[in-house]
Amino acid sequence: MTKEDIVLAIKDIIATIAPDEETGGLTMTEPLRDQIELDSMDFLDIVMELRKRYGVVVPEEDYGELATLQSCADYLAPHMADKELKIGV
C-alpha cells in the first residue's frame, strides 16, 4: 500500500466506526480529533480495525503517531507496504 492508500484505509475505518462523520474534507495535517468527533473509545477502534483488517499491531506507546492523516501514513507505511487496501469491510 502506498501512503495514499493508507489515507484511504484510515478514512474508510473512520467511516465505519463513525458513520455520522464526513471524512471527505479531512485535511492531512490537522489532528483528526480537531476535525471530527473522536473520543478515546473511537480511537481505540481505529487501532483495533487496523489490527483486524491489516494485521498491524500499533503498540500503546505509539498511539500518538496516529494523530493526523499525514502522521498515520508516515508511521504505518513501513508496516503496510505489503498489505492490500480493503475498503468497506
Add this chain to the structure above:
Amino acid sequence: MVLAAPESCETLIIGAGMSGLAAGIRLAQYDHDVVVLDRHSLWGGLNSFYKKAGKPFDVGLHALTNFVPKGTRGRPLTRILRQLRIPYEALQLGQQWGSESAFPDVKLAFSNDFELLRSEVATKFPAEIDGFDRLSRYLADYPDLPSGGELVMARPRLREYLRDERLIDLLLLPILYYGSPTPDDIEWSSFVVLWKSLYEEGFAKPRGGVRTILSLLRNRYRELGGRLCMNQGVAAILHRAGRAVGVRLDDGREIRCERILSSAGFVETMALCGSEWEERFPAQTHAGRMTFVECISVLDRPVTDLGHDQTITFFNTSERLAYRPPAAPYDTASGVICCPDHYEDQDEGCGPALRLTLRAHPEAWFEMTPEQYAAQKEAAWRDGHAAILPFAPDIRPHTTFVDTFTPRTIAHFTGHTFGVVYGSPQKHPEGLTPLSQLFLCGTDQGFLGIVGAMLSGIAMANRHALGAASPA
C-alpha cells in the same frame, strides 16, 4: 436456540444483561473468542420481559434515560450506539410527554427540555433561581463519570448552591429513585451522572419497550459470532494463585478462560470465589439495601381517560423526602408512578397500563410463606394505590389484571443479594477485583440506567480485554 457451554474460551462474561451483552458485542466485533453465560432462559437481567395472560410485559425499564436527539455529540447514548455500531433509528425512541417530582404542597415538572425545569424553579422558588443557575452551569461542565473511593454525598454539596431544603428534596427525589443505593442521599458522582441523564437529557422509550433494545443487542452479538449460553448458571469462579482461570457451572462442568467479566455485582462476584472471599466482603455489611416492589396494573381504558397525562411521577406523601429501606415489607410514603404508554410513537404493548414502584424491605419478602407472599403483594397494590390518590387517579375500579414483582423476583433474575436494584453503595468504576483477570461490569460500577449499563460493559471490555489505555 440454546448453545451448550464450551470447554474453554478467551473471555467469559457472567450475565446476559445490558452490560454483559454490550461487552460481548465489543469483543465479538474484534474476533475475540467470547462466551456470555446466564442462569436464566431469558436475557436482559434486571431489564427483561415476559408474557403473562398472553400480554407482553417489561421488567425494569420505566424509561431510557440519557435521551438526546440523533447526531448529538459526545453523550452516553450516541457514544454507546457508535461503539456497538447500532444505528440511532434502530432504537425507535419515542420521547416522554412530561414528568414531575411531586410533594404534597409543591411539584416540579420536567421534560426533555431543561428550560421547563428551570422555569418551574424560577416560578416556585424565586429566591433560589440564582443558586439553581449556578448549580446547573457548574454541572454542565462537570464530567459524568463515576468515581470510587471515599463517599462524598450530594446533599452537603447541593447546600453550597441551594438554601431551601424542600427544593433539594424535590430535585433529589427522581435522582434517588433512579439510581441511589444509599438511604436519603446519593454519592456525588452518581448524582452528577443522574442529573445529566434525567434533567439535562431526559426520558424516552423504544417502541416495543425493552425487547427492542435486547433484540438489537442479542442479534448484533450473534451476527458477530458471539456465543450466548442460556440456562447456564455460574456456581463458582475458579482461581489459582490470585488469578481467575475459569468457572464451574451449576451442573458441575467447568469452563477455562483467560479472563472473566462479571455483571453479578461486587459482593456477589466475590462470593462466587469461595468462602474465604465471601467472608472478607460479607453481604450484611457490603451489599446495598435499596430494593423495590412494583405493581403493574393493566387497565380497561387509557390512563388519560382518567385525567392523568404524566409520563413519570415521582411522589412523596410527607413533607420531607423518604428514601430508605422501610421497616414493613413495603412503604407507600414515596415512590414512582410510571405510565408506559405516555411516550410518543408507542405500540400497544400489554394494553393501557400503570406501574407503581414502592420501596421494599430487603429481607422480609424472602421469609414469607407462599400465602403471606401473595397477601403482601395484594396489600402493596391496594395500599399503594390508595396512597397515591393525591398524585394519580384511582385506577382500582378500572384494573383488569395486576402483576407484582418483589425483591424476591429481582433476586431470582439478577442474583443480587436482597434483590437490590442499584447494587452496593461502594462503587468500582475501574472494574477491578482482588483477583487478577476477574473484572466487573454493570452493577456496582457506578454507571446508571440502561445506557449506563451498556456504557459500563463497553468500557470494561475495551479496557480489560481489548487493551484500551484509558477508561471511557
